Amino acid sequence: MSTNCEVRYAASPREVKKMDTAELRDEFLVKDLMTKDGVNWIYSHYDRFMVAGIVPVNKSVVLETIDALKSEFFLQRRELGIINIGEAGVVNVDGTEYVLEHKEALYLGQGNKEVSFSSKSSNSPAMFYLNSTPAHKSFPNKKIGTNDVEVIELGAPETANARTLRKYIVNSVVDVCQLQMGMTTIKSGSSWNTMPAHVHDRRMEVYFYFEVPEDQAVCHFMGETNETRHIWMANNEAVISPPWSIHSGSGTSSYSFIWGMAGENLDYGDMDVCPTNELR
Numbered sequence: 401m402s403t404n405c406e407v408r409y410a411a412s413p414r415e416v417k418k419m420d421t422a423e424l425r426d427e428f429l430v431k432d433l434m435t436k437d438g439v440n441w442i443y444s445h446y447d448r449f450m451v452a453g454i455v456p457v458n459k460s461v462v463l464e465t466i467d468a469l470k471s472e473f474f475l476q477r478r479e480l481g482i483i484n485i486g487e488a489g490v491v492n493v494d495g496t497e498y499v500l501e502h503k504e505a506l507y508l509g510q511g512n513k514e515v516s517f518s519s520k521s522s523n524s525p526a527m528f529y530l531n532s533t534p535a536h537k538s539f540p541n542k543k544i545g546t547n548d549v550e551v552i553e554l555g556a557p558e559t560a561n562a563r564t565l566r567k568y569i570v571n572s573v574v575d576v577c578q579l580q581m582g583m584t585t586i587k588s589g590s591s592w593n594t595m596p597a598h599v600h601d602r603r604m605e606v607y608f609y610f611e612v613p614e615d616q617a618v619c620h621f622m623g624e625t626n627e628t629r630h631i632w633m634a635n636n637e638a639v640i641s642p643p644w645s646i647h648s649g650s651g652t653s654s655y656s657f658i659w660g661m662a663g664e665n666l667d668y669g670d671m672d673v674c675p676t677n678e679l680r
């Protein structure tokens with residue numbers, strides 16, 4: 401079987417305050433996410449959010465259900481968001497083929513049975529980044545092309561946080577139960593994402609950093625606003641952000657990341673912003 405799953409339980413602010421570097425990384429960092437010809441799910445108990453990355457090279461990869469779900473098929477009680485950060489790929493959904501070019505996305509609603517992933521060319525494979533959350537209603541599948549996304553410019557060079565934010569899977573673009581996904585790209589010369597930092601205790605979040613140059617890194621900040629911690633991250637690594645935690649990062653170069661959220665509401669703007677000079 402080419403599908404595996406690692407369960408991560410939820411940690412409280414009280415526990416996290418006492419963690420050393422290795423413990424923080426074991427708890428929140430997701431390494432080796434992009435899997436060749438297989439699927440390695442991380443199942444987080446924060447809002448039962450699941451994360452995986454699929455790189456089909458020699459075969460097409462089937463979305464199999466896993467024991468943790470105790471369901472007949474993966475999407476029986478779940479919805480799925482997919483963003484392709486590689487070259488052209490195909491997602492086959494119950495016989496319908498969706499071609500996803502670089503940076504195109506697909507939303508799959510609850511109830512789809514047979515889903516498989518393949519690359520157009522094994523020499524330049526697709527890289528599918530997947531987020532999945534529980535769903536109690538079936539909404540139609542929808543491809544989101546680069547022209548369908550909502551684009552916002554944020555920050556400024558003076559504060560080293562100039563960036564372009566692209567909303568792919570939000571309820572103004574596609575009907576969803578609780579999943580939200582998008583992509584943010586830091587402009588050349590800037591380094592900070594999500595600064596001023598914010599918390600949304602109503603939603604957890606996962607960041608997946610990519611387009612980080614080989615010899616560079618992103619320092620990701622987490623924790624309560626008055627008790628922050630950091631995790632150094634490499635290209636194609638993800639980090640789980642508890643609902644009570646800030647999630648912000650500063651790179652040693654520009655970079656991009658995919659954000660995915662789930663929880664109490666679908667209101668993208670529901671954030672409690674922390675004044676930068678009050679962070680501790």
Ligand SMILES: O=C[C@H](O)[C@@H](O)CC(=O)C(=O)O
Pocket residue numbers: 554563565582583584593594595605647659668671
């Ligand atoms: O709740 C929203 C998420 O944290 C991200 O969309 C924020 C982000 O990409 C940014 O400001 O750079």
Ligand SMILES: [Zn+2]
Pocket residue numbers: 598600605647671
């Ligand atoms: Zn956020």
